[in-house]
Each structure stands twice: as structure tokens, then as C-alpha cells.
Amino acid sequence: MGAVRRRLRTRLAGPLLAAAVLVAPGRALACAVCAAGETNNRAEFILTTAFMTALPLLLVGGVVLYLRARARRVHGAPPSPTSALEEPRRVA
Amino acid sequence: MAETVPSHPPAPEEGHPHHEEMSFWSKYIFPLDHKMIGMQYLFTGIAMAMVGGFFAYTFRMQLAFPGIEVPGWGLVSPADYNALVTNHGAIMIFWVAMPVLIAAFGNFLIPLMIGCDDMVFPRINRLSYQIFFLSVLVLIASFLVEGGAFGGAWTAYPPLSAKAEYSLTPLGSSLWLLAVALEFVAFLLGGINFITTAMNSRAPGMKMYDIPIVVWMIVLASIMFMLSVGPLVAGAVMLFFDQQLGTGFFDPARGGDPVLWQHLFWFFGHPEVYVVLLPAMGIVAEIITVFARKKLFAYKTVLYTAFGTGILSFTVWAHHQFVAGIDPRMAHIFTITTLLISVPIAEMCFVYIATLYGGSIRLTTPMLWALAFIAEFLIGGVTGIFLGASGADIYFHDSYFVLAHFHYTFFPIAIIGFYAGITYWFPKMFGRMLDDRLGKIHFWGTIIPFNGIFLPLFILGLAGQHRRIYNYEHFPELATPELQALRVLATVSLLVMLGFQLVFLVNFVRSLRRGEKAPQNPWKANTLEWQAPSPPPHGNFATLPTVYRGPYEYSVPGRAEDYWPQNAPE
């Protein structure tokens, strides 16, 4: 799992940075289109978009971390072969 | 409510199969056995697919030959047309793809493939099907009520769907919404069952990386479904209140916001695509490895890409709203995430293609379907890039291009995936073999016309034509004879394809009764379901198996046989 996260982090970091850069000047521009939409709930839309996008990932992440911690607690430091979330151990 | 007492005790060490005889009702109508519940989902799904197919036939006839009396339906009025396309979409996604790919295969396969006797909550499992069946009844009722069936597209954007004076279907739209909501509850219960079973009931020795890919995929799909469905249920309740209790959640005149629904809908709607995609991908993985006699190329990579898809799928949904009046700046982020999600999906396809290398490929009927899945899904995948790129989506949004694109994803998922799975597991499900010759006729008779239907629609989309327009004669400039000819080509292809589905039905029914008796492991496969009798009795295994190795150990050097069942000690 650690490897996945690391890979995802490196893979996601670039695009997310780019996204931040793209959005930031947009805000500074205060372009006419954004103003002409003339709805006062734009901020809420963006906020809830971010919130709803992040929440499921946080929930799943939280549960997975909790289960890992529990697996460690129940089965001791090296997880036993029958625990649900152990790393595979290949006997050469 | 959580059910903690299993309805029947865990199988004893040996000599399990003699269960007392059950009555017809408790065996077929109110079963607790996961296999029978899977069958119920399967047959309901097939029946609904026929309904959805009939709808497609009706409105495609109208599009090709506007104004004719469609045999079997009659004159297609604009209201009919809207109701037909709406319900075709809803049925094919919610009442065919979901029940067949997730519920039917999930129910049948998960306990068998992880080597246990049943789901952990058999009664919740039964309840899940009953709620699903109720949703089917409610959906059918929505056609019969006064005012007619709902016709506001499967996305049900308010205010059209919220107010009877706009939609002109005061009851139809509420019943439709109720049916969809019930269906979600059914799959939520089913999904909880799948995840818990796969976590807690695996056979001894079966580690994380010994679980067959298809089980992983169904479990991941269930997790994604579970986490994405909540906001849509919230939205459905709000919309229902708007329709029936006169609230104004989505009514701009009363302080509501119509775009809010799109927000809630697509939050579910996009992960839903991957919810049905992943199980189909899993089915293909099983079949390709068996018939190429190859170990799956980079098992872990497939898992990681599936995880990645799952994570990214929650971050792409607003690409459906590029031109819907959202903040234009948001489009940039969602373009990036949408194109990013092409990476894990592409990688998954590469893995499957790489698995073929060095194989010993047998082109049996299930293998043909699995290979066709990859070939056709690639078209759906690459055309998605056009739509995910915000600048190009300005032109393609809501056009036939979109329609052709998602049929190139959903058809492989729901139909090709289903045929791949059913032809592969039929011997296990029913204890008899399907006829291979008829199966191949059916395969070619489906795949060739399928391309004939949807390739022309890409061209219509490029020409700027829109979906959901019941008669293009009103647009003389857009509806040139050449473009009309393409529409006719699509319709004729559809007729041919539907005709060939009869071959499958004949094959299915005939094999069910008179097919050759299936041996326990006709394909010489490794996974645990093939180590149970065909068909497996209630309780599945005579002795609960112990697992010694991963599911894809084919053609291991130095062994006499080219397969190595997961539960074989040596």
C-alpha cells in the first residue's frame, strides 16, 4: 500500500500543482465571465465540490488506516498470514 | 439492522451436501442461498435488458423512418420518444448493468471464489433482491400511471423533472425517481454484504494477493458505489419533495438552485461508470488468463490501477457540467483529472494485452467475448478523451458523439461483459455446457452490427447533431440525406443485432435443458469455484477449501498439467 501511495503522490503532485497555478490567476483576474454569472454561491459550489471530492477518500483512507492499526494490534507486529490486510509473504 | 447469526451453521468438516429438501417457495422465491439470489438478479436483469432493447428498437425506428408506425409500438409521439430514451438509459444502467455485473456475478462468484459457503448476511442479501424487485415493479408502474412515463432523460435535470407543469408527467416522474432510489438501497445492502464477505469469509490461506481479480473488482466497485450513492439519494429525496410536497429546492423562483441537482447527480453518476466498468474488467481478467493459459501479467499492477481508478473517479465528475454554467475555472481542474484517469484505465488494458504475449490462446466463445471487450472498449476509452478535454467538449457536449462514446464503453461493459461472463460460468451455474457453435454465431452476429450501430453515430456527432431529438426533419440543414442514411444504417444494424440475440436465447434455453453435462472443471481453471461440483449444492463445497497459491498459476514450468488449482496442496 505504501508503494501505491508513494506512486500516486508523485503522479498526482504535478498536475495538482498545475491546477493550482491555473486557478489562482483566474481568481486574480476577476474576469468578466465569472462576474457575469452573477450568482453569489460560486464560492459554495467550489467549496462543496472540494469537500465532496475529498470526503470519500478521507473516509476510505481512515477506515483502511484503522484496520491496519487494528491488524497490527490484534496480530502483533508482523501480521499473521490469516489477517485481512497483511502484506503478502512469498516463501522463495 | 446488522445480522450477526448466520442463517445456517458453518459447513461441518465433511459430508455437507445433504440439506433437507426445501419447498419450491423457499428454494426459488425466497432463497437464502447466494447462488439462487444471484440467479434471481441474473434473470431479472436479462428480462430488463429485453425491455431496454425493445425501447432502443422503437426509438431507433422512429429516428430512421420518422413518423412510421413502429411494429410493436405504433406511432412514436414526442412524449413517447422522450420516455423511451429516458427509460432505455435508466434501465440499461440501473436495471441491467448493475444487477447483472455486480449483483448476479457478485452474488454467484464471491462466496465460491473465496471458498466459503455463503454470504455473511444471507437474509440481508435476500432483502436486497426483494427491494430490487420492488424497484422493478415501481418502474413498470411508472409506465402505467396517468400522464405517462417520465421523459426527462436519465439524468433527470430539474426544473424539468421537478415540476409537473414542465414535464407533464405528474406521477410518472415521481415513480421513476422512487424506483431509482429503491434500486440504490438494494445495491447498497448488497454491496455491504459483498465487502464484508470478501473481508471476513475468505478461505484459510487466501491472502490479499490470492483473491481473484474479479472479486477484487466487485468489492472495489461496491465500495465506490457505497461512497458515491449517498449524495444522489439526498438529491433524490429533495427532488421527490419538490415534485410531491411542493418544496423549492431546485426552483430558482423560490430560492433554490437547479444546478445543485447536477452537482449531486454527477457526484454519483461518474463513479457509477467505473462501478460497472471494474466488474467487467475483472470478468475479462479471469477469462483471458484461463484461455491464454497464462499468469496474469503484473497482478499487483492491475490492483493498483483499480485503486487509482477508484480514487480518481471521485475527482472527475464535474466534466459532465463543463457547459452547464459552472465556474469556468473549475473546468481546468476537471480536464486534468479526467485525462489523468485515462492513465490507469489504459494501463489496465495494456496489462491485459501483455497477458496475451507468450500465451497459448484458445478462441472459445468466452475468450472471443473477452477479447472483443478489450478491442471495443479501447474505442470507448479513446473517444472519451475528446469529451474530457474541456475545449473540445464545448462542441461535443450532448451530441451524438457523446452517445456513441458512452455506448462504446457501456456496451462492452454491460453486454459484452455479461456474455463473456455467462458463457464462461454457465457450466458452473447450471451444470451444463453451452453450444459452442451457436455461441460463435451469436458472437459475430452481435459484434459486427454493434459497430454498425455506433460508428455512424460518431459522424453524426461530428456533424453537430444532438441526442434526444425525436425527428431531425425539423432541421433541414442539419438533416441532409447523407446523414439520414447514417441513421438508417444504425437502425438496420440494430435490427440485425437484436435478431442475433435470439440465437443466444435459444442456445441458453436449449442448453439449460438438453446441454451436455458439464464436468467439474471444464476449462481447467485454477480458481476455487471450479473446484466445487457443477452446479454447486447449497453450501458450495464438500470440504471448505484451503488456499495455497494465487489464482493465475497457469503453465508453471516443470508441472505435468498446465494449471494448478488454488486449493491443490501440491
Added chain:
Amino acid sequence: MIERLVASASSYAPDIDGLILLIAVLVGFWFLLTEAVFFWLILRFRARDGQRAEYITGEEKSQKRWITIPHLLVLVCDIFIVVGAVRVWYEVKQHLPEAQQTVRVIGQQWAWSFVHPGPDGRLDTADDIKTVDELHLQKDVTYHFELTSRDVLHSLSIPVFRLRQDAIPGRVIRGWFRPTKTGVHDFQCAEICGIGHGIMAARVIIETPDEHAAWMAEHAPTTSLAAAAVR
């Protein structure tokens, strides 16, 4: 490639077409290559008597290369596409050039109404010209549009402009276009809006300055008395 099917009549239509072409080339190349490899593998590795499949785990670095390199290349192509898409999107939707004229577009079940500024060039004055299902524009003039809806969602979609924008009741959405070719073109509502959705057709009529002036002179509520009375 789209021009062969639909005329291109706005200043940004060539950019959108170019983007689509770019995607088509990048994606088409990978698509064809993948399918070719796929079918070659199927033909090459058909089952033969007495020949077993190879045992390849795909977990070793030297083997994994075969999928990691293509997937990195996909990522590179994605970056090109993202850059192109963002540029076009910014030009069409996010930035708003100075307007020479503004038209108002109102969707309702099941017709489009257009409000053109009259000879005085401003909206909401007495000489506004209101039309139903006919949008009169002058070539080479930058227009802003104010898009709204009276009842349900509609979508203004003008294929020759490569433009699409949903109309939302209770909101006014502003955008722009600049017609570059004269002609008469059909367009349609692109968001399902009830049983009349299929007949919600309209036409955009792009005229030369002379033609446009003539049309305006003919249709403007000319009574200068009325205009004076309002003032």
C-alpha cells in the same frame, strides 16, 4: 475535418477544430498501435499442439517496462491535450473580449427569443428588436450574449460557431462569439426540455453590414416618437 460536415463561422471555431484534430491524431495513433499489437498477439500466440504457454509473472522490472513505458507515453500525450484544451477553453469561455454589440437570448418551452439592440446599439431601450427563433448577426462584430431561461434548462448550441452553453432559469450567463462568415444556419436546443425539445429549432442569420442595417431599419420599432416618449 469537421468543416466538411458543418461550416465554421466563428472566430474560435478553427481553434476548436484544431484541438479536436490534435486529440484525434495523438489518440488515434495510440489507438491504432494498441489494436494492431493486440490483434498481432492473438494471431501470433494461437494455441498449437504440444506447445505450452510461457510462464511470465510480469512483476520483474524488465517485463513491467512493457506496460510502464506506454503508460508514461500516454501521460505525455495527456499533457499535450490538457494544454490544448485549457487554451481553447480559456479563449472561448473564460476570457471575454470587449463587446461591440450585446444580444439577449432567452430559452423557453419550446422556442428561442432573441433581443437585438436596435440602431442605438444598446439593449433595454425602446428600439430593441425582438425576434423568435431567428438570431440576426452582423459579420465580423464581436457579440456578447446574455443567456437565460424562463422555465427549464435549455442549451444554446450553434454548431457553426462550435458554441454550447446551457441556459439556466434564474441566472444570466454571459459569453461571446464573433461571426466570421455570412450565411443562414440551423441550430437546436441541446438540453432536453420537455416534449417539444425536438422541435425547438432556431436559425442564426449572419449578414453583411449593409444587409444587417437594412434588416434593422425594417424591423426596429421606428417610431422616434415612442423612443422619445421613453426618454
Added chain:
Amino acid sequence: MGKVVALPVRPRREPLLPNGVLGMLLFVLAEIMLFAGLISAFLVVKGLAVEWPPVGQPRLPVEETAFNTGALLLSGAALAWAQARFRRAPSTALRPVLLAVALGGLFVCFQGVEWVGLVREGLTLRSSTHGSFFYLIVGLHALHAVAAILALGWAALRLAEGRLRQDTFASVQLFWYFVVGLWPILYWQVYF
């Protein structure tokens, strides 16, 4: 490829979390997303309004509800206490469980009283989006509270009979903690 590990043959694996608890946990996750959707919708609509609460609509009774909130939180604490006693001697847990049920019941009843008052003041489901959201969100929470109270009551009954299993109790608790834990968030978002 010598991955042949002699493993002990057991009829079933020991689960990390008992079936009932895991199932309930998953259900609660889905419920969290449901309420997340509702709260998001509420914020979006609230953001659209020029004035909140809308003109002519009553302010929500923040102070009275604070008392309610206290009762609900206490009931959560009572249940945690019950769990601690259950672990030592199951029979001693009955009284705290009943206390939790009673406090939960108090919460629901007070909410009912409050609703009657609000309806009198002119806040109804149809009077404004404010009213619609209030009754929808708070009502849905109340519905969950009632369901959870029934479940707790059932658990108390089993406990009195001495037939309550730890995992069953844990899954019922989990649902109640969800109901309790959700409330302060709704209170903070909807009332203020």
C-alpha cells in the same frame, strides 16, 4: 515459485472486525455521504440567498436546541459507559443502556416540541428553502435517531435476557455514535 506454505487448516478465518460491526461501519460510511450531500446542498442554496434566514422566516431556536444537544451527547457518553461495564460484567450494563435510550428519547421528544413551535411561527416545509432544508435535514436525522433508539431498546431487551453478544452490541453502538456524532455538525451548520 516455491510458494508452498503449510498453513493451519481452520474452518473460518478470524475476522479483523466482526461481520456485524464491519457491515454497520460500511453502512455508516454511506450514511455519512448522504448527510454530506445534504449539507453541501444546504450550503449551496444558502449561498444563493441574499439574506439568511430569508425575510419573514423565524430564527431557529439555537439556545433551546443547545439543551437538546447536551442531552444527546450525554446519551452517547452513557452508552460508552455501558460498553465499559459490559466488558466487565454484561448484566451491569443494562442501566446505562436504558439511560442512553431515555436521553435519546428526550432528544427526539424535545425536537418534536420545537417543531410544533416553529410551525406555529410560520416555518413550514413549503414556506422557504430555509424551512425545507431544516425539516429535511433535521427530520432525517430524527428518523435515524428513532431507528437507533429502537435498535438500542432491542439491544437492552436482549441484554436483560442475557443473550446480547458483544459484536451485536458493538454494531448497535456504532450506529448510535453515528447519530450522536452527526448531530453537533448539523446543529452547527443548520442552526447558526
